[in-house]
Amino acid sequence: MYLWALKINKTNQNNPQMSTLKEFNFKNKKALIRVDFNVPLDENLQVTDDTRIQSAKNTIFKVLEDGGSCVLMSHLGRPKSNEPEYSLKNIVPVVEDILGVQVLFANDCVGAEAAQLVKALQPGQVLLLENLRYYKEEKEGDTSFAQSLSEHGDIYVNDAFGTAHRAHASTSIIAQFFPKNKCFGFLLEQEIKSIDKVMKSGEKPVLAILGGAKVSSKITIIENILDKVDHLIVGGGMSFTFIKAQGGSIGDSICEDDKMDLALEILKSAKEKNVQLHLPVDVLAADDFSNSANTRVVDITSIPVNWQGLDCGPKTKAIFHEVVQQCKTILWNGPLGVFELDPFSTGTKALGDSISEATKNGAFSLVGGGDSVAAVKQFGFEQKVSYVSTGGGAMLESLEGKILPGIAAITNH
Secondary structure: OOHHHHHHHHHHHHOOOOOEHHHOOOOOOEEEEEOOOOOOEOOOOOEOOOHHHHHHHHHHHHHHHHOOEEEEEOOOOOOOOOOHHHOHHHHHHHHHHHHOOOEEEOOOOOOHHHHHHHHHOOOOOEEEOOOHHHOHHHHHOOHHHHHHHHOOOOEEEEOOHHHOOOOOOOOOHHHHHOOOOEEEOHHHHHHHHHHHHHHHHOOOOEEEEEOOOOOOOOHHHHHHHOOOOOEEEEOHHHHHHHHHHOOOEEOOOOOOHHHHHHHHHHHHHHHHOOOEEEOOOEEEEEOOOOOOOOEEEEEOOEEOOOOEEEEEOHHHHHHHHHHHHHOOEEEEEOOOOOOOOHHHOHHHHHHHHHHHHHHHOOOEEEEOOHHHHHHHHHOOOHHHOOEEOOOOHHHHHHHOOOOOHHHHHHHOO
């Protein structure tokens, strides 16, 4: 069970200190907001996907509308020193466009210049600090670095779900310097509620769809969610480990031979818990891993030698569609095929269509985890599902039932 989800729900209902943005008035206050502006940049240092900046907008607007000011802090990439390509200065024009206000910039996140700019900040203004990861102390969770950052605000707001699974100075350690004045931003609150809905409070039947290449990367998630779901679809490359474990011939398809016993245990555990586990029954097989490969639809248990399954087949699409339509709460994590190659994208696309249809008919659908989020964006499903999570690793760790440091830091008073 989700310890942090329980804690949040309980606090929300009974505790006036529950840390949500709505319960604070920011008039004449400086909000120190940990945002996740770790956005992709091209070779010209232009932002290629501004989703994470867009996602922080509502939290920033709430502070400004209250009559407060915002001090924004984030990391960008993985700098080794102070390489200019990782400077947050590169994204200031995009942040200004999205917010519709001038964004001031500090060339450091601590020190005299930053302190001076913070001190001069007026209600209605926004200041962006330089990349936190220019300091190794950020990732080390250094307390004195966290304390220096804490001096930039009256109220600490964590709105960075993408880094909530890291015990870094700005996401976790800093909260201790705001014993009463700390809260979740709207984005982080929404992420927590969405995951909680799937794992605990969602309307049944609950369906989890796990795709991707490796069973090994999803073991803990599967173990954690079998108690919480009614249906589990296992697709993508990881399905071949299950098929081979049951005696099927999978040709050259990806397979973790050392995880076959585990796959059999998962099948057994699902049966014991009355979870209906659905595997593909046919695949689109190819004689090469490329767009120009020869392809044919074959039974998943009899893929020819030297051929590999790269997408699910038409019978599987139909079966999965029926399962999706039966369910009221849906979690989608991982694609059903190699969707980056056009000939092998139809299974993932069809699943997106099925989930969109179920959502339109009243189901709650949560998409999370890097590849499935990329697929949702590629095929235009963002507005057709209930919620698309912004955090890859954080989302996966929450599904595993782990307590995320960034969330615990706010809920622990």
